[in-house]
Amino acid sequence: MNLSGFDRFLWAACLYGHIVLLAVLWIRRRASSFPVFTSYVIENIVKTSVLYFILSHFSQGAYYYSYWSLGVVDEALQIFVFYELAVHVFCPTGTWAPDVRKTFLGLVCASTLLALSLTLLAHPAAHRWVQTFFLRSNFFSAALLSELFIGTLVLSVTVGLPWKTHAAKIAQGLGAFSILCLAMDIVTTYVGISHNTRVFSELARLKNLTYLGCETYWIAMLWQEAPAPRELPEAMRLKIYTLQKQVEYDLMRIRAWRGN
Amino acid sequence: MRNLYFVVLAVLFLAALLAILLRYSLRARRATDTTWNDLLQRLTWVDRDNIAMIALDVVTESGELRQEASRFALEPPAIWTLLGGLEGLEVLEHNCHVLVELASYIQRWHPEALVVAEQLRLNAREIEWHVGRLKGAAETGNLQSSFAAYAQRATVTYYMMTRHVLELYSQVGFPRLADLQQAL
Numbered sequence: 370m371n372l373s374g375f376d377r378f379l380w381a382a383c384l385y386g387h388i389v390l391l392a393v394l395w396i397r398r399r400a401s402s403f404p405v406f407t408s409y410v411i412e413n414i415v416k417t418s419v420l421y422f423i424l425s426h427f428s429q430g431a432y433y434y435s436y437w438s439l440g441v442v443d444e445a446l447q448i449f450v451f452y453e454l455a456v457h458v459f460c461p462t463g464t465w466a467p468d469v470r471k472t473f474l475g476l477v478c479a480s481t482l483l484a485l486s487l488t489l490l491a492h493p494a495a496h497r498w499v500q501t502f503f504l505r506s507n508f509f510s511a512a513l514l515s516e517l518f519i520g521t522l523v524l525s526v527t528v529g530l531p532w533k534t535h536a537a538k539i540a541q542g543l544g545a546f547s548i549l550c551l552a553m554d555i556v557t558t559y560v561g562i563s564h565n566t567r568v569f570s571e572l573a574r575l576k577n578l579t580y581l582g583c584e585t586y587w588i589a590m591l592w593q594e595a596p597a598p599r600e601l602p603e604a605m606r607l608k609i610y611t612l613q614k615q616v617e618y619d620l621m622r623i624r625a626w627r628g629n
Numbered sequence: 630m631r632n633l634y635f636v637v638l639a640v641l642f643l644a645a646l647l648a649i650l651l652r653y654s655l656r657a658r659r660a661t662d663t664t665w666n667d668l669l670q671r672l673t674w675v676d677r678d679n680i681a682m683i684a685l686d687v688v689t690e691s692g693e694l695r696q697e698a699s700r701f702a703l704e705p706p707a708i709w710t711l712l713g714g715l716e717g718l719e720v721l722e723h724n725c726h727v728l729v730e731l732a733s734y735i736q737r738w739h740p741e742a743l744v745v746a747e748q749l750r751l752n753a754r755e756i757e758w759h760v761g762r763l764k765g766a767a768e769t770g771n772l773q774s775s776f777a778a779y780a781q782r783a784t785v786t787y788y789m790m791t792r793h794v795l796e797l798y799s800q801v802g803f804p805r806l807a808d809l810q811q812a813l
Contacts, residue, residue, distance in 0.1 A: 468754045490635040555639045616748040619789045
């Protein structure tokens with residue numbers, strides 16, 4: 370397979386982008402807060418290196434099978450990243466907010482069902498079954514991630530849970546990328562890759578370019594520190610925790626009344 | 630043909646997602662850009678003496694539940710009048726969201742306030758639930774019979790929320806506590 374100069378640039382830029390992003394996650398000590406996202410970045414570095422090695426030393430067929438297969442792993446990891454971000458939003462005190470758990474589960478089920486229904490309707494033209502599977506799984510993953518990202522935003526705004534700075538930035542990048550991917554995957558799935566691979570190749574380049582923008586955004590945002598908190602004396606901090614217990618106790622007591 | 634259906638449905642789906650994204654992003658942005666003065670202005674006036682009267686029918690000044698013999702002295706029609714009916718309760722529902730935002734506002738500089746803001750948010754959801762039940766009862770014509778029980782619970786929850794928000798602001802030494810006391 371012959372790669373153009375632009376393809377090589379995109380490939381290298383995405384790889385270096387991931388390496389810089391990983392360095393930012395370690396230097397700014399964000400890796401422990403976002404272990405799945407960090408794993409996703411590492412997986413992308415490994416994937417790009419492995420694919421380049423296969424492309425240089427093995428057959429074109431071996432490259433395509435690795436490309437399609439690793440693409441599925443990539444999509445699965447993106448869904449786990451989304452879950453990690455949802456935990457940051459909906460578990461503000463370390464456990465799931467009780468009024469959100471069921472709704473969130475419903476959101477995941479409904480989103481999966483909707484994305485699956487649309488995917489089953491698609492019949493992309495392709496030579497190999499693995500290509501059909503990849504195109505469909507690409508569309509499914511983009512549709513699901515877009516739904517989950519928007520659903521989480523709607524749920525958090527409705528119940529009044531704020532997005533923590535860095536989780537919000539990762540979600541914004543991933544969400545914007547998923548929505549753009551969804552638009553591109555609609556076209557790719559419709560056109561297919563059996564007769565003409567030009568549309569697929571051009572959109573793949575556009576997708577990589579979009580992802581490069583997303584990486585740059587993550588690097589810039591994750592490098593910045595969240596607004597520094599004001600220090601509270603220990604006694605005041607203790608009072609705040611006592612107040613929280615008091616508010617919790619009040620609610621339980623009011624719930625326990627029997628009417629007049 | 631099947632692929633055409635797919636494209637039409639997928640494009641409609643994408644358009645719907647974008648419309649929802651735009652609407653809720655604007656709402657989220659408005660919530661983050663809110664200043665303290667904006668929050669105070671969003672509080673709707675309520676007669677705090679009436680609120681206190683309804684709440685103190687069940688709890689003491691310190692928030693403890695009254696002895697069985699001395700609680701629930703107010704009759705349902707009196708609660709209805711003091712509160713201003715379902716509209717009055719809807720005002721409390723609106724204000725309790727502002728109370729949660731007031732607690733979240735403190736959280737911007739003091740992350741420790743998160744636990745209180747989260748607990749207040751759950752209280753606000755409880756009030757929403759009570760108001761929702763009453764709206765349902767109004768639709769089925771059972772408002773009068775259900776009003777006192779749900780409305781009094783919601784009012785006590787709101788009363789306690791206002792006290793806890795004031796306590797939170799006082800604990801972090803917020804300079805404009807007096808303004809908040811006046812607004813609440």
